[in-house]
Amino acid sequence: MGRIAIVGTGPTGIYAFQRLLEAAPEGEITLFEKGEKIGLGMPYSPEVSSKSMLANIASIEIPPITTTYLDWLEDQPESLLRSYGVDPDVLDERHFTPRLLLGEYFQDQLLVLVDQALASGMQVEIHEQTEVVDVTAEDGALFVTTADGSVEGPFERVILATGHDFPDADEATRSYFPSPWSGLIDAEVPAVRVGVMGTSLSSIDAAMAVANQHGRFRRKGGALSFETEAKGLHITLMSWTGVLPEADFYCPLPYEPLQIMTEAAVADCAAQARPLDALFELMRAEITLSDPGYAERIGLAGLTADTFAAAYFAAREVQDPFRWARKNLEEVEHNKAHRITVPWRYALLRMHETVEAIVPDLSTSERQRFDDGLKTVFVDNYAAVPSESIRRLLALHDAGVLSILALGKDYDLDRQTDRTVIRTQSETHVFDVFIDARGQKALTSADLPFPSLRDALAKAGQDIPERAQDYSLTGVPGYEGRLVLAAIPYLMHDRPFVQGITVSAEIGAEIAKGMTAGRVRRQA
Known part of the structure; x- marks a missing residue:
């Protein structure tokens, strides 16, 4: 299949690597990771998550890589699990764990894959703390440029598996965070009026990041409570309707077939x-x-x-x-x-x-x-959330530090230097700190951080990149059939539900299938 570059080593990059290893163990793959370590993925890294933030997927739903998540958990030291608040005596395939612990699983699994790849004869090159800033096409091949000015290549294929795309932390201020992943984890949020736009799991994560700075959750028997001595702290989650997500419900997995909506x-x-x-x-x-x-x-x-x-x-x-x-x-x-x-x-x-x-x-x-x-x-x-997330919301509410606001569709948001003011048809609400937690937005070609690729898509007249079944670009000279766009925000226009680990696994399988099919045709 030639030399392949995978840009991004979160779940999508990992599953693509897994499938490529299975399909062509004699290949050559270069991994580029912007973060400090390969394999974590943005939602599961310490830079944007804390131990209080739960993943809303359990082992039974996570496609195994070299082992299931549950088997991996059962092999971990008791001290590691307890450090994440996980009781090793009650592990279950439907158990929800902190995102950071799931990140450790993915990182460990990728390292195992790399060892397997090297043992099979595959050439693997790893670049950690390496940001790719451009992808160029030249003489029937692709090259990647990194932030330090280095040019790597040529590559037969480049897989962009860069995952979610949220504003950088430098866009945040003391009173405003454009997303929960924009410096909130490391910020010191005072005990003031905090507004959180959204009521989904991301919004709950934002509320937990603030609340845990000013108190602690305590469990006594089956009851969970929140204790704080902070004066002035109040968190408001808000949305059009003001409804909270429901708790994750029991159902048979894998899915039973639909009878009519086939x-x-x-x-x-x-x-x-x-x-x-x-x-x-x-x-x-x-x-x-x-x-x-x-x-x-x-x-x-x-x-x-x-x-x-x-x-x-x-x-x-x-x-x-x-x-x-x-x-x-x-x-x-x-x-x-x-x-x-x-x-x-x-x-x-x-x-x-x-x-x-x-x-x-x-x-x-x-x-x-x-x-x-x-x-x-x-x-x-x-998007139902873990039961524990609902328990935490109820504990915060019972402690008098959390409320819900139904905005309706007709409201005005005025973001000022040191506060955010929201005016509805009947009320005015002032927040000293405001966090926009509405989740990932669909992005277009103009949002791509790779100027050469962005210009090529513009010349081809593609505001929304056109892709084949294997996610490779079509109709873009130089990049067609070579550049694989598997970054979630750029897929959301056509696939509004394209989020989650199971989808990452499906994308990885389609990428490898497409590359293998081309390889078989050339050999034939």
Whole structure:
């Protein structure tokens, strides 16, 4: 397959390396990692995470690399696990652990892969603390330029697996953080009014990063409490609706097949005059089949693709969010203990990846309808958070340091030098510190940090890079079939749910499959 460069060694880069090693152990691969050590990945590194931040994926869902995450955990010293607050006596394949511990797993697994690769005869070159700042095409090959001015190459292929892209820490100030990953972990946040935009797991992480500076969580029996002597500390999570995410629910894994919303049925929707309406008919039928009681309770027969989201969130929006969270947590924990699956939740969870296939074919107006309605339902469903995260929110609320604010869609945000002011239709809220935790945004070609590649895409007229099945660029002279764009933010336009470790594994497999197919054709 020639010499290959992988830029970024988080989960996507690791799974791509794994699959390439399996497909062509005699190859030559160069790994470039911007961070201090290979294998951690941005969300799992000490630079942006703390021990209080939980991963929302368990071993049962993580595609094994050289071993499963659970087996790896069981092989670790008890002292290491306890240092992360993990009890080695209760490890389970559905157990959620801190992100930093998951990062140690990925780093260890990559190092094992490197040893296996070297033993098989593969040539592996590693560049840590090396930022790639450009990728150029010349004479049928690609070259990478690093921050120190070095040029590496030629490469037959370059895989950009740079992961999430959030503002740098130097864009943060004492009173404003453009994301939870922009210096918040190392910042000293005073005990003041703190506003957090968003209510997802990223927002919960931001709240934990602040709260842990001013108090500590204590567990007594089965109850969790938060103790603090800080005066003036109050954290507000906010969103349009003010609803909290629900706790992760029990369901069979791997997924059982859908009965009605099959890949073929969804593909047929794309040919309809109003594909979103055709898609919703499949959703309605699948939910009704799996859980007729739920369908009747929300009046599913009379709903449409545009009204389903309102019915889905209705009960949560009218109740106090913390009361709902307690009730939901109790239900989820009961169901986990008794291995009970709520059919309608499981149906929605299995649907989202199948539904995603139709998104690139939607017209602008249909895509807007999807984003405003059904997308919010699927995101809420698959982005359920660990039960422990809900317990922590409830403990903070009980301690009087956490509240939820429903902004509505009509509000004004005024970011000033030393504070942030938010005005809704009825109230004005002032925050001494403000954290924008709304998560990863979809990026375009203009956002790429590689000027030569960016210019080539602009000349090719590609605002959103066009990619083949194996994520290699198409229609870009010099880069076509050689540059593999597997960075999550640049995939989100066509694949709105393209986040998470399982997706990273799928991307890595497709990359290796594409390269292997080309290799077989050339040999033939």
